[in-house]
Amino acid sequence: TSGSVATSPIDSSDDAYSIPVSIGTPAQVLNLDLDTGSSDLWVFSSLTTASEVNGQNIYTPSKSSTSKLVSGATWKVKYGDESTSSGVVYTDKVTVGGITASSQAVEVAKTVSASFTSNSDIDGLIGMGFDSLNSAKPSAVPTFFDNIIGNLDSPVFTADLKHNKAGSYDFGVIDSSKYTGSLTYVAVDTDPGYWKFTSSGYGIGSAAFKSTSVVGIADTGTTLLYLDTAIVKAYYATVSGASNSATYGGWVFKCSATLPNFVFGVGSAKITIPGSYINYSPVTTGSSTCFGGLQDSTDIGINIFGDVALKAAFVVFDGSDTPRLGWASK
Numbered sequence: 001t002s003g004s005v006a007t008s009p010i011d012s013s014d015d016a017y018s019i020p021v022s023i024g025t026p027a028q029v030l031n032l033d034l035d036t037g038s039s040d041l042w043v044f045s046s047l048t049t050a051s052e053v054n055g056q057n058i059y060t061p062s063k064s065s066t067s068k069l070v071s072g073a074t075w076k077v078k079y080g081d082e083s084t085s086s087g088v089v090y091t092d093k094v095t096v097g098g099i100t101a102s103s104q105a106v107e108v109a110k111t112v113s114a115s116f117t118s119n120s121d122i123d124g125l126i127g128m129g130f131d132s133l134n135s136a137k138p139s140a141v142p143t144f145f146d147n148i149i150g151n152l153d154s155p156v157f158t159a160d161l162k163h164n165k166a167g168s169y170d171f172g173v174i175d176s177s178k179y180t181g182s183l184t185y186v187a188v189d190t191d192p193g194y195w196k197f198t199s200s201g202y203g204i205g206s207a208a209f210k211s212t213s214v215v216g217i218a219d220t221g222t223t224l225l226y227l228d229t230a231i232v233k234a235y236y237a238t239v240s241g242a243s244n245s246a247t248y249g250g251w252v253f254k255c256s257a258t259l260p261n262f263v264f265g266v267g268s269a270k271i272t273i274p275g276s277y278i279n280y281s282p283v284t285t286g287s288s289t290c291f292g293g294l295q296d297s298t299d300i301g302i303n304i305f306g307d308v309a310l311k312a313a314f315v316v317f318d319g320s321d322t323p324r325l326g327w328a329s330k
C-alpha cells in the first residue's frame with residue numbers, strides 16, 4: 001500500500017507544517033505536526049486540563065468505539081524549545097493519507113505547557129523519529145511509521161515541504177514527479193534516535209563550495225536551520241548590517257536586505273536554499289528588523305536541518321534495515 005497527505009504551513013512564516021489525522025470510530029480529525037525530530041504521537045484531548053485548551057481540536061476517547069486504555073502507561077515529553085506535555089495512553093484506529101494503523105498508540109495529553117496552549121494551529125504531534133526517542137513508560141510504544149511500514153510497498157516516507165503553500169508527505173512510494181534530477185542517498189546514524197546524517201559541505205552565494213563534514217539531523221519539527229558558528233558567521237558577513245542580537249536571541253538584519261543563497265552538500269549533490277527563505281520573518285509584527293532563518297547551533301549541541309532547509313528539497317526518509325536519507329532538488 002501507499003498513500004499521500006497534503007501538509008500546509010500553519011502560518012505565513014512556515015513556522016510548522018501540519019497534516020490532518022483521523023483518530024477513532026467515527027473519525028475524529030486533528031491537525032498534527034509531523035515531526036521527524038521526536039517519536040511520540042500525542043494529542044490534545046477531553047482529558048486535557050480545560051484551562052490549557054484554547055481552540056485546538058481534541059480527541060475524545062470515550063466517543064470512539066475502537067479506543068482502548070493502555071492501563072499503567074504514561075508519557076511525558078520535553079522539546080528543544082522547552083515546551084512540554086504529558087498524559088496517558090490509549091490505542092485506537094489512526095488513518096493518515098488513506099493508510100490505517102488499526103491499533104495505534106495515541107498518547108492523550110492531560111497537561112500541556114503554555115506554548116502549546118497558545119498555538120491553536122497544532123492539535124498535537126505525530127512523531128516519525130526512531131523508537132528510542134519515544135517517552136512512554138513502562139515501555140516505549142511504536143510510532144505510526146513502525147505500525148504501517150510492513151504494509152508499505154516501500155519502507156519509506158517522503159517530505160515535500162513548500163514555502164507559503166501546501167506540500168505533501170507520501171508513504172510507501174517515491175514520486176519522481178516531485179523532484180528534479182536524481183536522489184542522492186546518505187547513511188543515517190539512528191543514535192540517539194533522530195534522522196542524523198553528514199552533509200558534505202556548504203556554499204554561500206556565488207563563493208566556492210567548501211567541502212567539510214557537517215553532522216546534523218533532518219527535523220521537520222524544527223522551523224529554522226541551525227549550523228556551526230563558523231558557517232553562520234561567514235554567511236552573515238555577506239549581509240551588510242547583520243548582527244548577532246542578544247535582544248532577539250539570534251542573527252538579525254534589515255528586512256530590506258538581499259540575502260545570498262545557501263548551498264549544502266549531500267554526497268556529490270548540492271541543495272540550494274534561496275536567500276529569501278533565510279529572510280525568515282520580522283522580529284515582531286511590522287518591524288523592519290528581520291530574524292534569520294539560519295542560526296547558530298552552539299547552544300543546541302547538534303546541527304538541525306529544519307524546515308528552512310527541508311523546504312528547498314525533496315527528502316526520502318528510508319526506514320529499511322539500513323536507514324538512509326535521500327535528497328533531491330525540486
Ligand SMILES: CC[C@H](C)[C@H](NC(=O)C[C@H](O)[C@H](CC1CCCCC1)NC(=O)CCNC(=O)[C@H](Cc1ccccc1)NC(=O)N1CCC(N)CC1)C(=O)NCc1cnc(C)nc1N
Binds near residue numbers: 033078133220221
Ligand atoms: C521529546 C523528545 C524529543 C526527541 C525532543 N525533540 C525535539 O525537541 C525536536 C523536535 O523536532 C521539536 C518539535 C517541536 C516541539 C514544539 C512544537 C512543535 C514541534 N523541535 C524543537 O523543539 C525545535 C525548537 N523549536 C522550534 O523550532 C519551534 C517549533 C514550533 C513551530 C511552531 C509553533 C511552535 C513550535 N519554532 C521556533 O522555535 N520558532 C518558530 C517561531 C519563531 N517565533 C521562533 C522560531 C528532544 O530532543 N527533546 C530533548 C530536549 C529536551 N530539553 C531541551 C531544552 N532540548 C531538548 N532537545
